[in-house]
Amino acid sequence: MNPPGGRTPVMADVARLAGVSHQTVSRVINGHPNVRQETVLRVQRAIDELGYHRNSTARALVTRRTNVLGVLAFDTTLFGPAQTLAGIERAAREAGYFLSMVSLDDVSPAGVVAAADFLIQQSVEGCIAIAPQRGLVDALASLPGPLPLVAVEGGEGSGLPVVCVDQVQGAEEAVRHLLALGHHTVHHIEGDPLWLESEARAFGWRRALEEAGAPVPEPLQGDWSPRSGYDLGRALVGRRAAGERVTAIFVGNDQMAIGVLRALHEAGLGVPGDVSVVGFDDIPEAEYLTPSLSTVYQDFAQVGRESLALLLGEIGAGRTGSADPAGAGRRVVPAELRQRGSSGPPPP
């Protein structure tokens, strides 16, 4: 089944075997209409016999389209980014695009530029950046060149098209839920202060408190890790021991919430009897913690789909040369509160 010489077969080999010109082979492969049915079959038989695969490199060279999209991410082992990546991957595959991935080790502008260069070198047609940090988004926005780009969780004001979960709304719902249960206020443990999600959730928390006329206690700054949740949970236990009324905690993500639960348990405090806890993310474990964790669900698959759609729109607009008429798009995916066992009324 090999072409003369043992090389991997090329179009000309198929053409020779099928007794047609290489252009006819190309037509068959690309599903061009005006080819006789019998010829199509003959060519396909030849393709199968030789085990021919079209050389995508040569095709890309002449069509000027690589069919490759880039994904630039910061930490794909975290729950949110991993889910988003999976969503993008699936959407891209369904749209017939290949996906090339590059991770950032740090968010310095130099690192971002290097990563973007890496993708540009590879002639990606566009790029989705899972860009949860302020500095990263700014570095992206200032990239030279006409690379179509979409930022996931990119915040506002960067001028980039953005897809994000409505973090503010999610946080507000969580806080309102706790206030509605009768808590006089809600404490907050923030995620990594460099992350935009962290900022947005803190903003929603603050706004919900202010709207309800509740006091706004000083928030604590974590780094998303269970360890920081534990440490800051202990800090809150200390404040409570010092007389502060700490009966409800809105934690920036579920991993930190696990650390908080641990700290409360060590201090002999019941959840939700003494203190209520609400997290963010709805990791699969949340429902099976003890107690099960109230949290805010984000539809990452939807984020992935939306960001791909936005990127494809941009690529299309760039190809037709038309400027984006609606300006940089911004699509917001709603978040959804999941009430579970870790939130209840305050102690009397």
Added chain:
Amino acid sequence: MNPPGGRTPVMADVARLAGVSHQTVSRVINGHPNVRQETVLRVQRAIDELGYHRNSTARALVTRRTNVLGVLAFDTTLFGPAQTLAGIERAAREAGYFLSMVSLDDVSPAGVVAAADFLIQQSVEGCIAIAPQRGLVDALASLPGPLPLVAVEGGEGSGLPVVCVDQVQGAEEAVRHLLALGHHTVHHIEGDPLWLESEARAFGWRRALEEAGAPVPEPLQGDWSPRSGYDLGRALVGRRAAGERVTAIFVGNDQMAIGVLRALHEAGLGVPGDVSVVGFDDIPEAEYLTPSLSTVYQDFAQVGRESLALLLGEIGAGRTGSADPAGAGRRVVPAELRQRGSSGPPPP
């Protein structure tokens, strides 16, 4: 800074601006020695001025090397695969390779072939498959064509080069640890039975029990999810109520272990007072659960590095035409027991 006509600049544009031939530009870009220092500078200035980037497609066409590696994965949102992927990505980038990713929606042979075709279409030079399932490995092993391939967690006997964590040893250490604490036997909740890791851990568990002369209770089959851990935890509680001596449980992964902890807690059983629990994976949350979870750590970053090294070796061997003299490689990364609060001596 634009080339005539507003096209993206090509080598000839740079050559014209620098007053040299395009081949000299190529020499400068590729760091060829015999170019006068002054010429190098002139060319580099022209490159900067035009914002020129080499067209990787054209280069790949003529060199027959794409510098792209494929990663084929099943579910990259799970902890292990996500970590492994991150490790591979970093190693690939350091080696100057691009990474193209494709996920499998199902592990049917047809799905595997489609995914592999997708990568072959893209002219990847080789492929790493994060292939935790028996059927997937078999489908991979039977792929036609000379694509260099490495399987991560691919089990034995497939004929493919494999990198894996020593699941058996990890499981044995976990079980021996529990037996050493005085438990008369150890129960086991398996992961998804289709996964090789599941099989290997169950094998290690059984072997450790048999070596110690301990009875081997019927294992329970889960699916890695917290929910299945919870359900099977309740089942074990039931067996215990029926008189069976259940004092130690080795759980196939940490997520299921969380469900087990929940089930034990609901039944009023103390951990480790009444029942000891050991998981597998060492997810970041493990240390901060209540109680902190004893588990088995796997160095996924190392797995990523090793698999990339193995693949590059294969690619090199293929290029030089030399058959792999050592046969399909197999590299095993040791696992490591992490003793924490969820394992202790049995009740008297």
Added chain:
DNA sequence: GACAACATTGTTAGCGTTAACATACGAGGC
């Protein structure tokens, strides 16, 4: 039966790069 319209195929010319060969020039040995 002549002409138009269409369906089917073939021929040619790139896409932007690198490899191979060709050329020009200066330095050094006899």
Added chain:
DNA sequence: GCCTCGTATGTTAACGCTAACAATGTTGTC
């Protein structure tokens, strides 16, 4: 001064594909 050698550059021909055009047949219309 002639030849050799090494360095620096230019010229030409691929790589495997698609787009554009050209060249056939094949039908239908009047």
